Amino acid sequence: MIKIRKNVFETNSSSTHSLVISKKDRGYDYNLPVDEDGILTISFGEFGWGPQILNTPLDKISYVITDQGYEVNDVFNEKDALELAIVERVINLIKEKCPAVKEVKIKPASIYYPYGYVDHQSTGTSQEDKDLEHLIFSKDVIILIDNDNSYQFEDYFPDYWEGAPAKKDIEELF
Numbered sequence: 001m002i003k004i005r006k007n008v009f010e011t012n013s014s015s016t017h018s019l020v021i022s023k024k025d026r027g028y029d030y031n032l033p034v035d036e037d038g039i040l041t042i043s044f045g046e047f048g049w050g051p052q053i054l055n056t057p058l059d060k061i062s063y064v065i066t067d068q069g070y071e072v073n074d075v076f077n078e079k080d081a082l083e084l085a086i087v088e089r090v091i092n093l094i095k096e097k098c099p100a101v102k103e104v105k106i107k108p109a110s111i112y113y114p115y116g117y118v119d120h121q122s123t124g125t126s127q128e129d130k131d132l133e134h135l136i137f138s139k140d141v142i143i144l145i146d147n148d149n150s151y152q153f154e155d156y157f158p159d160y161w162e163g164a165p166a167k168k169d170i171e172e173l174f
Helices: 057-069 078-083 085-097 132-137
Strands: 015-021 039-043 052-054 103-107 141-147
Touching: 039 057, 052 057, 057 085, 057 132, 057 141, 085 103, 085 132
Parallel strands: 039 103
Antiparallel strands: 015 141, 052 141
């Protein structure tokens, strides 16, 4: 079960994947790294413990297709990847919003996780935002991946037990 709670950072796992949505309207970024032939290469990713901040459209595309298509098959080939419903939706969105993209190629994450990997406690995170365009291209959405052994983001989250205020504004991460 996934719940959205405001001003709270908590988890029952050693890692957490969170959608962080800014209160500010930062616009959209439709620029994707195409080669000279207009080919965009996307790979399934491996998103475990972090820490990671996913804030570019390409990073978020990789996360979305990995998160929503995870555990579909043990054998990877590009034809299988293209048949995943989420991949098809993302490719159609890319072609609609990014005219520089003439063709999309998908590549596996690794030999062990061809369709990528999302930490078991965090699968489905990207499904909370039903608007794929907003999730992927909006500059006001980042995906924050962290774990309970990391202190990289500690200044951004208040000490829950003592009620101390955050030392830094989460908006600085954008």
